[in-house]
Amino acid sequence: MSPEAESLPNSVSIFDGKTLSGWRPVPRTFGAAYPGGPSIMDALDLIGMDKLEIDIAGPIVWEPEKNAAVWTVEDGAIVGRQNFPGSGYGGWLVSEKTYGDFELVLEAKPDWPADTGILLRRRADDWAGFQVLLDHREYGGIGGFYGNGLASFSALPFSIRSVVDGDGAVIGIEADDPATSLDPVTDEKISRLSYAAKAEDFLDVWRWNDWNEIRIRCVGASPVLTTWVNGLKIAELDTATIDSPHYSPEGVLEWLGPRGHIALEVHDNDPIMGEARWGRGAACRWRNITITELGSEGALA
Template structure:
């Protein structure tokens, strides 16, 4: 299988105990600056003619545990308000493994090196929605860079129900993958290889490796290598590695996301009543000389 690898499970420790939210805290989708020293996200919304969210700080999304599964949903379902569940502990270099099962549509993801009380951090995308990227990257408060290998959409059965993933059609895509977005990656999987390993309406394993002061971040889905990003050499408008390092440092929190709805996607970003489910969340801390990827 192209790009596949099997990690050694030794030294992984649980981040989620399967029965409670111990070790985590809920946080709202507060908006900081678009990039270090840049305009605020709210000012950016104004410049684009997008309505500002109303009191998002009061809505950290809803997080609960049922039958060993961590569940995230909007606060309240259908309200359009998302949020995060943030690890109390901060991490430097690590490998993270978890299983995920998002509804369609549900725009979620895993943030790395996130600041505890602000929104900056690197995000591994789990955009299980039209024109969504899975296993690629986005820069929250880091110049909103997008580095993705492919985008996906859904195929529907005869009754119109979502029935499986397909490659996004660039001709009709709301958010197409461009060569510029793909070229920011030092490794980018083929969408057909991804579709061959993704399990529809079932559990899928995400593995993330994050190593370095300005890290090299690598992702795998069900053992298939999806993407690799060198955040120290990334080139994107307004992206300044030195300024970003001053904000993030070399350690940060891990966070799970429930996205809010917006004027661009509306309920196609997060469906009414949609949930994302997580389980078997575990981490292995690495020494700084462990290397970038295997």
């Protein structure tokens, strides 16, 4: 645990290390692109692909409600995998309880590639929420933010790519190069943040193929979100000031409310990235999950 996490009193464990009590698995279903907007499936033209094109490109999950990720407890950690390996079907593990203002601390150990994250203020019956990114893959962001069902806004300070040895095996990560990246971090994505760490500083603290501590602070009705990795501040975002097409702070607050569930993610695969998004047989592991509920001004409740 980082010094910041250790100093917090009144932390409560929300994972007992043995069972999934207090959590429920749900399929990775999709809702509206943004509050009051069209469904994701109806909005496919926004990415220039119709259903026929995607079917040809495949695979994509057209009936996710019939499939879900596999969640187990192994060696004191929650483990999430696609069901079945290589199927492309992801899912969520959602907390039974809801939370308003809080600090969440957990340790994560993702395989490469594994596109995952932590969803905040998630609705009980919808995919919408603020996602803290843990995209441990090519062009992935770690510690930044994404708007699930919230106009797909993207706010992150940097992205990463793999380092390979002479045999082509991935042996670590380095900063992605915006000039060659398929999904570069643009000035627009960075400018949405009120604080943005440098990739070099992140790489100094990230532990390859090991456990990494993620700390998240969420405060306010339209929350200010802050992330740390292994004690290093990564990003801060005031969601009331997001400037992104179709994003409305008032509409988001009305849709999500001031409280919501926490969810862990196993991403589905898609025609664009395929198994580069979630490798065949890959897993993400989570342990030592604690939460400290805060008052409206960020003080201990």
